[in-house]
Amino acid sequence: MIIGLDVGGTHTDVVLLSNESGLVNAAKVPTDPANLFHSVLAGLEEVTRGIAPGDINRVVLSTTLTTNAIVQNKLEPVGMVVCSGPGIDPELYRCGAHYHVVSGAIDHRGREIKPVNRDEIKTVANRLLQEGVRIVGVVGKFSPRNPAHELAIRDVLKDSFDRVFLGHQISGNLNFPRRIATAFLNAAVYPIHLKFYEAVRKSLDAKGLTLQIRILKADGGNMKFDASINFPGQTIFSGPAASVMGSIAFAPEKEDSLVMDIGGTTTDMAILVNRVPLLDPLGIEINNYKTLIRSIDTFSVGLGGDSAVTYSDGRFIIGPERLGPAMAYGGPAPTPTDALFILGRMNGGDRERAAKGIEPLAQALGLTVEAAAAEIFDSACRSLLSKAQDMIFRVNSHPVYTVNELLDGYKVTPKKILVLGGPAPYFAEQFRQVCDYEIEVVPRWSVANAIGAALARTTCEVVLFADTEQAIATAPNENFSRQIDPSFDGQSAVKIALELLREKAIGRGANPDYLEMEVLENQQFNMVRGFSTTGKNIRVKVQVKPGLIHGYDRLLEKIAAGL
């Protein structure tokens, strides 16, 4: 049996699944933001009651631990050592109070322009130690092309600090400012993540659950908890990813669809192409930090079931604030949920209170309370659909860099919207009346996120760079570097990249028998100097596609059938 657990802002959703009976058990426990560890344990406790630990063979967690730490700025002090060389002033990318720019430079082909100065690093190290810093991030410009400077700096620092995070280990993609921010965030959430990990591990051991826990990442894949210690930043924004993964099985094949996860405060949207989520081309943005953290491309709109409703210029304004629950549930401000109570579509709350909340709005606009409620809910739905159009437009406006891609440009055209989250059925019903999309409520919509976490496969990416003029193939992200001869070509590069990917994926917990690997980029350029070809410059990017683990089709059929 499999456990999927998703810690959300208000609730922690947890499910127990089995291939034989589908959804065996589902639970919602309140999230205690001050102690997520307790929320996790309470959730696990609730769902495994009466189940023998030995029957459980997979546990996947998705938590807001690191996200919260960053959003609330509860970050550990981190020493940053940044090696920039010429270009934009690296001081502009300062993260935290212990940020030091040191000498040394590497160019776009990975050639050293200026060496690092070990004495300078030692001076920085001493200062960091005096300031009580225990964790360091080291980032060099163009380190994914040549990590030598980051490694040299690490060698000076490694014995004096608890942990050193290196920029080139984060991603093979080029973006120096993002690499700095990502190294900083990884380092800054490392202690809290480690503490959480150890606490979970200990209490599961005590329960006799000795299997390897997995943790969900923002790209909709998971990794072993052990591996996450090196990349705690990858767990940021895993919540929206869980919901997307919970919808995948119900998306049409060979077609595009849009996922809409409607929560209390926000609605998160994502796009699926043939059941595969589109990834953000660069990485997560959180709290003004732009990162290289691989992520599903999600679009978050400040409009949910509990969004506060106001009015301005004769129109209702819904969100982006959430002041509390709906008035029908004792909250302080009218919400779309209150509108549903007035329209008689929802029951079980205080309709009178809801009406009281909406009345002043209705009066202001010269409407009856019922008409106002209808207008509010309609306007919420139309607003979400219009945001969905914006997202599709944005995705289709993404630049491409070859004539072929531009002319054959694939345009995302979703025909179906998959709706999940608490108020999913109510919104879906209204969507059907006001748009031409095919609308489907994801089965088990209120715990689909936890189901998604449970069934997500292990994902990762490898970037390989080869330069036959310099006779080298490197994937610094994988600690890989090899001498190559002039006959090395794109095909050889793809072969190596796939081998590295396979190794990496298995190491992170993937099932070796069902690895869905794909080549994302394979570019080969003849390097011409003067009028003769001097070498080839090859760039390859491969990934394990985000998707669901193999062998659970029966389970999904059962869930679709409502079991």
Place this chain on the structure above:
Amino acid sequence: MLRAKNRTGLVFFPAFDWAISPTHPEREERLLYTQDQVFEEGLFDINGIKEFKPDLVTINDIQRVHFCVPDVWSVTTESHFISAGGAKTIGMAVLEKQVDRGFALVRPPGHHAMRVVHGARGFCNINIEAVMVEYLREAYPINRVAIVDTDCHHGDGTQDIYWHDPDTLFISIHQDGRTLYPGSGFMDELGGPTAIGKTINIPLPPHTSEEGFLYATEHVILPILEEFKPDIIINSAGQDNHFTDPITHMNFSAQGYATLTRLLKPDIAVLEGGYSIEGALPYVNVGIVLAMAGLDYSGVKEPDYEPERIRQSPEISRWIEDTSKIVLAAWRQRERIQEEQQASRQFIERSRNIFYDTDSIAETQKETIRVCRDCSGVFKIDSSSSRGLHILAIHIPRKACGKCVETGHHWFDTADAGGFDKVFLQDRTEDKFLERKNHAADR
């Protein structure tokens, strides 16, 4: 947090799958290292810098500017439609005020493409700036346009297209034509008889460095722009004046290009040449983007940048001061020169030979312009090429008077189609393009 002072739009289209030939300077690899540098510096992440996806231009956009012989598709590829489209996309973003300024970092380039196009010259097939400008003039309320060409090679294509247009100020600053392709762009090339002074050429001696370029910018280009008062300024931003460029002999730098951009304040910049793909382009492009965005570029330096080593000699400085004086003097006397040229003539003819180096085509042109006192004058070009094609191209300018419109149509209607493979008419007063074919040629 880094925030652009000027909202700046970028189209980046490196055409990684297009080359003139595998080892040609205009090949797939050209913007590869620029891409690496632009990505690594995180330029697209800067608040206020926005990347746009290029739209393709249409056949109409091209025919508003060019007479393509025998037709548009025979002298272009898709990549030309995209590269001109990149410029157009940026132009639209600027005029619709989505951004304050924009830079189209696209290839292939276009500034050697003239009004009549039989093939590729100097790696160019269609003039991407002119295609953009004429579209913008059609779609938005702009009239006066200044194009400042800072490519190392004389922008002879753009000069040719705007030779007779008094509303377009074309300024080219380049390496002296006696020492470099295309061998033109001398100080006495001032524009046609109805647009004298609206073409300005500032030839610079080989080995000119930052001081020389910036001197000419401050002492010639800026004062002339100030007087011309353009609605928009376009920079044909070639980058081959760089000290590492393999096919030119200048000593300009990334710092110099960025400062020039800061001084020039172009609304729109369009990449032209530049073939030092590793040593120059990555740094020059980052410098230009930062300067356009109003950001500090003082740290953008090539690995081997030593200003002292590439500094120009005092002789060069004196030469440039003298050149500047002559150019300014001609600008100030433009009206007198124009009167002298026009005298009491009704039509003025000129004949020239044009060589298409990239495609090895020789063209012979005979051009006739009506010297009009009410507009810039209708003109026709009788053009034949070494490929055996013979055409007549008639251009009625945007603001043509009734008499010139009538003359243009009369020329078109009465031309002996038997004598030409094709007769073309660009009637810019109605944004129309007409052609007549010699049907005998089909048989």
